[in-house]
Amino acid sequence: MQLGIFGTGLMGLPMAQRLLEVGHSVIAYNRTAEKVVPLQQAGAQIAPSPQAAIADADYLILMLTDAAAIHATLLTPENRPGLAGKTVIQMGTIAPADSLEIRDQILSIGGDYLEAPVLGSIPEAQKGTLLVMVGAEPQSFDRCLPILQALGASPRLIGPVGSASTLKLALNQLIGSLTSAFALSLALVQQTGGDVSAFMDILRQSALYAPTFDKKLQRMLDGNYDNPNFPTKHLLKDMNLVIETARSQQLSVEAMAGVQQILQTAIEQGWADKDYSAIFAAIHHSPSSSRV
Secondary structure, three states: OEEEEEOOOOOHHHHHHHHHHOOOEEEEEOOOHHHHHHHHHOOOEEOOOHHHHHHHOOEEEEOOOOHHHHHHHOOOOOOHHHHOOOEEEEOOOOOHHHHHHHHHHHHHHOOEEEEOOEEOOHHHHHHOOOEEEEEOOHHHHHHHHHHHHOOOOOOEEEEOOOHHHHHHHHHHHHHHHHHHHHHHHHHHHHHOOOOHHHHHHHHHOOOOOOHHHHHHHHHHHHOOOOOOOOEHHHHHHHHHHHHHHHHHOOOOOHHHHHHHHHHHHHHHOOOOOOEHHHHHHHHHOOHHHHOO
């Protein structure tokens, strides 16, 4: 059984490495050739084109940026015929409507499709402890379970296609909202000369505390957003998807519009490819916030 990996960026690379470590055969494609070098060194076959990866793989795992990238990489006229009989496992964060549309295209060609977005970051991908949410028909889920279990011990079937994409957006909405709320509180304490240690001590003992606060605290205090596990530009992309999807369900998005604006400000300040904790720089307007 050959697994094709499309997209070997921040998450795609450690996920592919994990699949190799547990004994899966992997063929990898990335439009930026240097990003597949570590996989080649680890024993993966490297595909010179999406068409070559599709031809050689039985299961096609997608960790691409967005739905547009999926269409440009997989669903081109020259690639579509090769998808017949293949199983596509879409693991990136895209809108539920896009996931359903891609599913319909894959099924019409004679392939199978699952959405399996993950919660977690590079360390969890390396250890195989990602939280894997699956939207699929039960028989497709069962067939792909051994692959998914290599990435997360207990993949969970949420429901049909669209359900896991929605759940992933709901969770990523909390990433943006919690981090923005914490950054504002921290900046308020710091800007007014308050005791940050006392603030954190009390917060940790309260029902308001979330572990992500401590994960991002030192980055914010140091103004060090290098070596991101999740870049600011990707969080903004996801917040845009949250707003789009929530509006389609007639939900109020005023609070999310504020988070969206903060992320946009951080990107304008030069933090697009840095860790999303740079939200603090956008809120705090510190001297370091203009650093690229």
